Amino acid sequence: MNRVCKILGIEKPVIQGPMVWLTDAKLAAAVSNAGGLGSLGPNAGQTEVTRDPDGTAENMRAEIRKLREMSSKPFSVNVLPVQNGTDIYTPPMLKVIYEEKVPVVTFVGEPDEAMFSEFKSHGIKIVYRSLNPTPENSRMAEKFGADIIVATGFDEGGTLPSKVIGTFSIVPLIVDSVEHTPVMAAGGIADNRAFNAALALGAEGVYCGTAFLMSKESRMAENVKQAVLSANAFDLLLFRTVPAYYRSLPGELANELVAMDKAGATNEELGKKMGGFANLRVGMLQGDMNKGYVSVGNGISHIREILSAKQIIDNLTKDF
Ligand SMILES: Cc1cc2nc3c(=O)[nH]c(=O)nc-3n(C[C@H](O)[C@H](O)[C@H](O)COP(=O)(O)O)c2cc1C
Known part of the structure; x- marks a missing residue:
């Protein structure tokens, strides 16, 4: 138990990061049932492209309900507002998030005071992650009421930050920049050594994508899992x-x-x-x-077998 666990109502300070196309109720429920926080990302559980914003939000509602049949534990849904231009997908998604009483959002983008206040008024916890974490946007997120801030380093999988700053450098920078908000580390974290290092750098938990893509419960294609197993960071x-x-x-x-x-x-x-x-x-x-x-992220070097989400969380936190 630490501050992150208390805020999120979980047992182990591990969040499975949302991943477009690659999350579903099964993976998120497995992570949440193992004591971490599972997340549903864009197109969770879907196989076909949907262009209709209401249809996209309704698909998320169905996945949230499926997750709730598999787990009674907290989970999160990803909110990724379009930064410049018209955002037709976020309003119907927020409606579903409020109606379904989603307990946590993983918000990615620049801090948005109005949206954060709305989350607060619905009793939703805010995990804030910038694609380009800086002392300024972290402090702003804190001021606007983020409950947890994620510091993501260049070692991550997915959309990479525009500055080449590794996880070891960004985590303590963000930890030192905020006043009272717990920081979680993301990017290249896949085993207990990296978990321990993140905590030594001042983080109070870890936020992992790649590690969970490689879980038994993940919907990533089996041949891709095998290819990742036999690769290391040099192959990327x-x-x-x-x-x-x-x-x-x-x-x-x-x-x-x-x-x-x-x-x-x-x-x-x-x-x-x-x-x-x-x-x-x-x-x-x-x-x-x-x-x-x-x-995938640089942490693939340390993933040598396909384990259940529970085994992954237990391994990450075995010294916690
Ligand atoms: C394939 C892939 C897709 C991702 N898609 C999203 C996404 O849709 N939304 C989001 O907020 N983060 C996304 N991420 C980032 C993850 O949530 C997480 O921050 C990242 O995977 C952490 O780095 P790691 O993969 O080294 O653990 C994605 C990551 C991967 C690997």
């Missing part, structure tokens, strides 16, 4: 894209992106070629590692 390709960088295991698309990057393509050209999250679905959910890409 890094390329520029929109907004900044991405990593992938090698494959036709990833190799092409690296070649385009070397040849001086713009980030926009690279982003277009990468094909957004549609090609993450192709690579990681459907398992076509040539037509799609496979985004």
Whole structure:
């Protein structure tokens, strides 16, 4: 038990980060039942692309209800407002979050005072994670009422920060920047050594994506799990894209992106070629590692077998 556990009503300070296409009720329930906090990310439980905002929100409602049949423990839903431009997906998603009385949101973006106040008025806990954590946006999130702040380093999987600052450097910087809010560490954390290191750096828990992609309960394609098992951080390709960088295991698309990057393509050209999250679905959910890409963090070096979410959490926290 520590502050993070008390705030979230969980037993072990481990959050399974939301991951587009790759989370569902089964994974989130397994994490929450094991004493951590499971999260539903965009398109949780879905296999087909939905463009309709209301349909997308209703799919999330169905997944939340499924999760509640499998677990009575706290869980979170990802809120990712569009930063510049019209956001047609967030309003119906918020309606579902309030109606379904979701206990925690994992909010990704710049701190939003009005939205944070609305979460508070619904009794929802706010886990705040910036794609580009800085002392300024962390302090602002604290001022606006975030309950927990996640400091994410460049070692992570998924959309990478635009500054190349590793987990070891960003965590203590953010810990020292805020006044009273607990900080959790994200990026490359996959075993108990990294968990202990995060705590030594002042974090009060860990926020993991890749480690849970490699769990028995994860819906990531089996061939991709096997490919990740036999890889380490040296195998990961890094390329520029929109907004900044991405990593992938090698494959036709990833190799092409690296070649385009070397040849001086713009980030926009690279982003277009990468094909957004549609090609993450192709690579990681459907398992076509040539037509799609496979985004995982540097922590893969320390994942050597497929374990249950409970075994992963028990291993991470075995010295806690
Ligand atoms: C394949 C993949 C997809 C992700 N998609 C999302 C997402 O949709 N929303 C989000 O807030 N974070 C997303 N993330 C970030 C994770 O929630 C988490 O912050 C990150 O995985 C932590 O780094 P790690 O993978 O090294 O543990 C994604 C990460 C991965 C690996």
